Amino acid sequence: MSYTLAAFAVDLGQLQAVFGSQDQSLLKSIMSEQAAEFVSNDRWFKEDLAPGQPSLREALEQIVTGQLHPVAGSGFQYGYATELLCRHLGIEIPTEELVFVSELEIDTKLLTSGPPLPTPPPDDFPEIGYLTAEQVAEEFVKFSHLGEIESGDDFTPARHEYVNLLDEAKQNHLGLVTFTY
Template sequence: MSYSTFLYAVDIDKLRAAVGSKDPELLERLREANSPSDEEDPPPPPYDYVADWQLRVTGEGEILFGGKATTIEKLPQLIKSLTGSLELFFETPSNDQHTAVMIVGNECYSQSGLREVIYRLETMAPDVLWSRSSSEDGSDRASFSADDKALDSLIASVPKNWKSRHGYALEVLSFVLGERLPDEDEIGDLELLQLHSPLATIRHPLALKAPDDFPYLSFLTAEEVVAEVQRLAGIELSFPADPDIENARHAYANCMKVAADSQRGVVSFYY
């Protein structure tokens, strides 16, 4: 899956109260969480990969193959005819065409001669990163590189003009005040899971208007998490057509159960 959804169990009221709290101790905790760990892997080399074929979906929803416009109707036959490697570029802002291309790709890759498919995301905030690395015991730990000034402004006051960088800073705050839910690195675009998750709808936890750029935010209160667990209990999570989607469906349901057991809400970050 090209995009990822990261889920955090956190007390929504405490999260809201922390923004603009001017709490120096909390700000220090954010800075520590945002600092690179000495145990982390070295940064990846500069991007220089060039695939045999390139497919781009623009922020306006246009599909370009090899720089030439094509349509979603022609895409299945086109993908099935390919061999070698394919590189997909998804420009922001996200749109319905992104999801449509993902669905077509998932259905057609196995019928093509492709040996490798690479997804690339292009955001308006390329200097803000989120990375994951594995510890010696095989577990994952969150590693952030949010803008320090965004962390400062988030604690100093409620941002009147919410920017993409504030979203990444809010993710660090959600991590510090709560916990990263165990998604097993399985959850991508929630819409592709076909579970009709309420978190697939943009909903700012601070009731602010966010820019149409990554990360896309949503949240559930503790009560809404319980309701989501009850709703999922009546849904068959198996998805024989795509094992990856089935794994993601189970991972999502498990995350909701963990959050419900802790009696906390959930904040999601999609990018």
């Protein structure tokens, strides 16, 4: 199985304002634009959802209404719903080399922040982390040297890519949200 990291530069204030907003036009827009993602998620998790666990559509609706009905083990659907919101509201930053930020062996808040919304964290995947725009700027200064180091180990390209993620978000004055699955 191959893992991937999806990264988004996003205005965290705008993202967090969605929670409980009752914004039905946003909900309809995402459901229309991401229709294939809902179908794919329904097929993928068809036999894995325990009774009471929300579908992706239900998780997104619950976030928008601010009325979560989490069941044990359902954090993953809220994570995928948060990713759809980030895709809709933010800028997706392509990644190729970076998958697990923990493998970079750096002290980043991205590893400990959890989801950017008040949703239950996933038990395993997707792994979610976020940085505010201020934290992005701080971490860019702290880690920008990683983009210049050619250590020759297997993680050199991933370190460069991490610095590029920070730089992209910093240039746009946005936060950074990542999902690994």
